[in-house]
Amino acid sequence: MKIAVVEGDGIGREVVPVARQALEVLRPEMSFFPVDVGYAVWEATGSACDDEAMRDLASADAILFGAITTPPDPDYRSVLLQIRHQLDLYANVRPVKGPGFDIVVVRENTEGLYSGIEWTEADRACTVRVVSRRGSRRIARYACGLARGRSQLTVGNKANVLKSDVLFRNICLEEAARAGVPCSTQYIDALALDLLMQPSRYDVIVTTNIFGDILSDIAAYLVGGLGMLPSANIGRRHALFEPVHGSAPDIAGRDIANPVAAVRSAALLLAHTGDAAGALAIEHAIEAVFSRGIKTRDLGGTAGTRAFGEALIGELSRLARR
Numbered sequence: 001m002k003i004a005v006v007e008g009d010g011i012g013r014e015v016v017p018v019a020r021q022a023l024e025v026l027r028p029e030m031s032f033f034p035v036d037v038g039y040a041v042w043e044a045t046g047s048a049c050d051d052e053a054m055r056d057l058a059s060a061d062a063i064l065f066g067a068i069t070t071p072p073d074p075d076y077r078s079v080l081l082q083i084r085h086q087l088d089l090y091a092n093v094r095p096v097k098g099p100g101f102d103i104v105v106v107r108e109n110t111e112g113l114y115s116g117i118e119w120t121e122a123d124r125a126c127t128v129r130v131v132s133r134r135g136s137r138r139i140a141r142y143a144c145g146l147a148r149g150r151s152q153l154t155v156g157n158k159a160n161v162l163k164s165d166v167l168f169r170n171i172c173l174e175e176a177a178r179a180g181v182p183c184s185t186q187y188i189d190a191l192a193l194d195l196l197m198q199p200s201r202y203d204v205i206v207t208t209n210i211f212g213d214i215l216s217d218i219a220a221y222l223v224g225g226l227g228m229l230p231s232a233n234i235g236r237r238h239a240l241f242e243p244v245h246g247s248a249p250d251i252a253g254r255d256i257a258n259p260v261a262a263v264r265s266a267a268l269l270l271a272h273t274g275d276a277a278g279a280l281a282i283e284h285a286i287e288a289v290f291s292r293g294i295k296t297r298d299l300g301g302t303a304g305t306r307a308f309g310e311a312l313i314g315e316l317s318r319l320a321r322r
């Protein structure tokens, strides 16, 4: 199995190596190859992700991804969005798990407000929010597939205001009925609050692109912040795994970033390849390190990225030998 590794920029370069090591310990047969994309590459070459890099990404069985800083260029389009579009990674899956709750935010990942259809006029700028039947159908099916093995589905929407969300909500309800999945709908603003107040009420939440972006950051509050949340970007042919956080230039290079989100993203990669035991081993190792009081600063600890990483890899190696 060939894994493309994109460290990217900022703290991506510090947290991805820990995630990669975790994979190396658990799956020695995996092979890894670096793909250089991001702001630093843009500075050096004028292109943040050229055709060759895109081909390399497409050739991998899975992609382990860090984070990319957005270059200060008015014509620039986010590299991550380019990759999601080109590889058609239509499902963005963000599990949020803690004592008493087990939530998965499933976000449509290719259209909505991120359709890329936008322009600037003299006195205004316009972005078109595209919600297609096909796009809604496939994300609804994906979310129903997840919810079927669990308990229920909530459709986060703003159908009281947006026609595009009437379509999205209706298709989700149809698919849930077809799949026999208990399903309810909730306005996204009310859902954002209730998720924090009563997280145990939720299971799988499906929503459109930008609502899912915002909701998943909000949900990070439940688990100690963005340093903790992983994500999977899934398509029919390709899959990319990345922390929910960005490149965090303000703390980059200081050995203080929390690598848990990246390591958990590696766990999602393992689960995606059918290795549920490997994914579970990563969770157990994280728990074991926490229970020894080893935490990074965002969680109130004093461990640096490297020290936390070493403790984690130590735990994993012990678990792997058993």
Ligand code: IPM
Residues within 6 Å of the ligand: 078, 080, 081, 213, 244, 246
């Ligand atoms: C995320 C990020 C991205 C998004 C940015 C970096 C384009 O915020 O993955 O949540 O908005 O999807």
Ligand code: MG
Residues within 6 Å of the ligand: 213, 214, 217, 244
């Ligand atoms: Mg985001």
